[in-house]
Amino acid sequence: MWDRSRGIVAVRNGYRVVMSLLGILDRVADVTTFDKAIEPARQAVQSTLPQAVKDVLHGTWLGHPLHPVLAQVPVGSWLSAGLLDALPPLRPAATVLIGTGVAAAVPAALTGAADWSEQSSGVRRLGALHAVANSVALGLYVSSLAARSRGRGTLGRVLSYAGLGVASGAAAIGGHMAYAESSGASHAATAARALAPDWIDLGPLDDLPERRPVLRTGRGNGVAVPLAAVRRGTRVDVFIGTCAHLSGPLHEGAVAEIRGHECLVCPLHGSAFDLATGHPRRGPSADPQEKLEVRMEAGRVLARLPAHQR
Numbered sequence: 001m002w003d004r005s006r007g008i009v010a011v012r013n014g015y016r017v018v019m020s021l022l023g024i025l026d027r028v029a030d031v032t033t034f035d036k037a038i039e040p041a042r043q044a045v046q047s048t049l050p051q052a053v054k055d056v057l058h059g060t061w062l063g064h065p066l067h068p069v070l071a072q073v074p075v076g077s078w079l080s081a082g083l084l085d086a087l088p089p090l091r092p093a094a095t096v097l098i099g100t101g102v103a104a105a106v107p108a109a110l111t112g113a114a115d116w117s118e119q120s121s122g123v124r125r126l127g128a129l130h131a132v133a134n135s136v137a138l139g140l141y142v143s144s145l146a147a148r149s150r151g152r153g154t155l156g157r158v159l160s161y162a163g164l165g166v167a168s169g170a171a172a173i174g175g176h177m178a179y180a181e182s183s184g185a186s187h188a189a190t191a192a193r194a195l196a197p198d199w200i201d202l203g204p205l206d207d208l209p210e211r212r213p214v215l216r217t218g219r220g221n222g223v224a225v226p227l228a229a230v231r232r233g234t235r236v237d238v239f240i241g242t243c244a245h246l247s248g249p250l251h252e253g254a255v256a257e258i259r260g261h262e263c264l265v266c267p268l269h270g271s272a273f274d275l276a277t278g279h280p281r282r283g284p285s286a287d288p289q290e291k292l293e294v295r296m297e298a299g300r301v302l303a304r305l306p307a308h309q310r
């Protein structure tokens with residue numbers, strides 16, 4: 001029997017045999033007893049970091065999540081150090097790479113903590129496990145550096161190889177969060193893929209209220225795709241209606257000026273998307289919100305995906 005969602009299970013000779021790493025992680029995501037420890041940590045991250053700092057850490061300014069950009073530095077440095085440690089003349093270079101990875105782990109952890117604090121509860125549980133494993137790996141690498149500095153090279157290499165094993169497990173959990181749980185994906189881009197490329201009639205301009213997002217619906221592949229339309233005078237901006245961050249309903253949001261830009265603000269976690277461009281002006285979303293082309297015809301509003309998405 002194979003059940004991905006439960007993490008298991010083959011029964012052989014009366015014993016249950018673990019078959020699926022994904023399933024184990026899915027089970028971890030369901031364990032609510034972790035929340036007693038996780039929730040205070042989440043609140044501490046959210047209340048300690050000013051919004052501007054959080055936006056830097058999310059990558060809102062970059063238009064791309066910053067955590068995967070920074071996380072590759074410790075992972076790459078430590079993996080390379082493992083290879084160099086296998087070649088005795090190159091071991092001093094391995095020590096330099098381990099130090100580089102230790103230093104780079106700090107900003108990578110900060111970006112991860114900022115993103116983690118704005119995730120759904122199941123992903124936060126996995127993220128907590130990811131963080132604990134990375135902390136253990138970091139401790140092993142710091143201990144390895146200390147051992148190497150005292151001339152205990154063999155112990156240093158044992159500790160760093162142990163760190164590499166733990167860090168690899170942590171990276172696998174992070175990959176599961178990003179790919180299987182879509183924690184870093186643009187949910188708006190996913191919704192846009194379902195939309196047919198034709199012009200969509202959104203109804204008369206006069207039916208749209210001023211400066212208040214309203215729900216309109218597009219179609220594609222037999223499914224309804226929510227759209228959020230905002231009218232300002234004779235101008236209408238139309239977005240995919242599911243927020244890039246975690247699919248919040250943008251038509252239930254509000255129009256507000258954020259950092260000098262007129263934005264559509266998500267009602268769930270407050271991401272603010274520039275009405276003119278869809279670029280995030282405030283996180284937690286680091287991804288832009290998908291925006292449609294708009295034209296008027298006989299007083300009606302028509303919208304369609306831009307050319308690069310059709």
Ligand code: FES
Nearest residue numbers: 243246248266269
């Ligand atoms: S769903 Fe989180 S900001 Fe929109």
